Amino acid sequence: MFDSKVYRNRRKKLCDNLGSGYVLLLGHHNSPMNFSHNPYPFVQDTNFLYYVGINLPYCACIIDIEKNITTLYMDNKTIHDIIWIGKTKSAESWGDDCGAEKIKSMKDLSKDLNKKSNIMFPPIFRSENKIQISELLNISLNEVEKKSSVSLINAIIKQRSIKSTEEIDEIKSALKITNIMHQLAMKKSRPGKYEYEIVANMEELIKQNNLNLAYPIIFTTNGQILHNSIYTNKINDGDLLLNDSGANSKLHYASDITRTFPANGKFTNKQKNIYLIVKEMQEVVLKELKPGVNFKEMHKLSAYIGIKRLNELGLLKGSCEESLEKGVYGLFYPHGLGHMLGLDVHDMESLGEDYVGYSEKIKRDAEFGISFLRLGKKLENGFCITVEPGIYFIPELFNQWKNEKKHSHLINYDKFNQFMDFGGIRIEDNIHITKNGSENLSSHIPKEIDEIESLMA
Numbered sequence: 001m002f003d004s005k006v007y008r009n010r011r012k013k014l015c016d017n018l019g020s021g022y023v024l025l026l027g028h029h030n031s032p033m034n035f036s037h038n039p040y041p042f043v044q045d046t047n048f049l050y051y052v053g054i055n056l057p058y059c060a061c062i063i064d065i066e067k068n069i070t071t072l073y074m075d076n077k078t079i080h081d082i083i084w085i086g087k088t089k090s091a092e093s094w095g096d097d098c099g100a101e102k103i104k105s106m107k108d109l110s111k112d113l114n115k116k117s118n119i120m121f122p123p124i125f126r127s128e129n130k131i132q133i134s135e136l137l138n139i140s141l142n143e144v145e146k147k148s149s150v151s152l153i154n155a156i157i158k159q160r161s162i163k164s165t166e167e168i169d170e171i172k173s174a175l176k177i178t179n180i181m182h183q184l185a186m187k188k189s190r191p192g193k194y195e196y197e198i199v200a201n202m203e204e205l206i207k208q209n210n211l212n213l214a215y216p217i218i219f220t221t222n223g224q225i226l227h228n229s230i231y232t233n234k235i236n237d238g239d240l241l242l243n244d245s246g247a248n249s250k251l252h253y254a255s256d257i258t259r260t261f262p263a264n265g266k267f268t269n270k271q272k273n274i275y276l277i278v279k280e281m282q283e284v285v286l287k288e289l290k291p292g293v294n295f296k297e298m299h300k301l302s303a304y305i306g307i308k309r310l311n312e313l314g315l316l317k318g319s320c321e322e323s324l325e326k327g328v329y330g331l332f333y334p335h336g337l338g339h340m341l342g343l344d345v346h347d348m349e350s351l352g353e354d355y356v357g358y359s360e361k362i363k364r365d366a367e368f369g370i371s372f373l374r375l376g377k378k379l380e381n382g383f384c385i386t387v388e389p390g391i392y393f394i395p396e397l398f399n400q401w402k403n404e405k406k407h408s409h410l411i412n413y414d415k416f417n418q419f420m421d422f423g424g425i426r427i428e429d430n431i432h433i434t435k436n437g438s439e440n441l442s443s444h445i446p447k448e449i450d451e452i453e454s455l456m457a
């Protein structure tokens, strides 16, 4: 955990932003795999982690906004717990660690809530917690979603979006291992091996450092499948490998990095051409980033570069401006340029992507190609984001568009067809928005063609 002052200050700021009422935050419970005493690895709710920091199941807190007093609800271990899972620190001691003013037993939570009105809680996505909220606040299950507090959502997003120095340091420490992990994957990959062997090498590294992954590894010869987590393919000569993986730091801050490299260690000319386009799509954006920049425009800028270069290669034709306006880039770049990064890999996504990534003035677009953009609003000093353009050749999508003759005056379908066995390329870095510009936190992870080729030689 950070020092207790960090959690006290965070709660104080939340109280200042909200003014009155009570905030109820529930920690997560253990989630059973097949029966209750065989749980999935524990992952804490990140709002609870942010304001309280305790990474254990079965805790809750109430923050009295006007008085700025936090009550931690947590039970001491019973003799039964001690026999089976061992002794841990007392609830009082955890209370000191997070700077809580009062510590009570979980059984007091319900009766304390009954005495209060104006209780705010964030959106709840785990079924167990939905049931718990429903019982604690005496509301029906289908009301739980509607009754989450929009002012709390906005206050949390306002606060968690701006990363402090100690948070950036955590992300940097995650990226140290992520760098080693990506280089390991490049060194271990070669034709004849299977994807799962390389995944095993990466997971071993994470475990040997007593850390966890920020999300399940995407490591695939089918880079055109955006979130492919099946690792059964044999790696063949001539394949491209897409590795989207990141470690969590000790204090659970995520990193999120993608690199794409040739299985045999040497890019073909065809692969090089597309790789350099994706790299340019990213670099053009990286140069622009600073507070006040509209990220939706950055998405369009990266798409425009992709269109322009594919036009030069003959895959697209006609006016690049028209291709941008009509969303032709959706054919090769169907996802968004990036998202917030923090305690969650898609930071605060459980609070609602539109609240996190958009604003009163900048709303989400509905068109395919930009509709999946998670972050579209203006950047602020202190944001930590990903920048991750890509080019993908998705045969099913290509065939659908081709059959519909979609934008056929802008797409050279015959030429495009020659890339249907290409796969996909994504390049992703983690960027800290600073007062006057931005800092690429992952610039040390190999990305240049000659760097990758010499590392793999």
Ligand SMILES: [Mn+2]
Pocket: 256, 339, 386, 388, 428
């Ligand atoms: Mn990402």
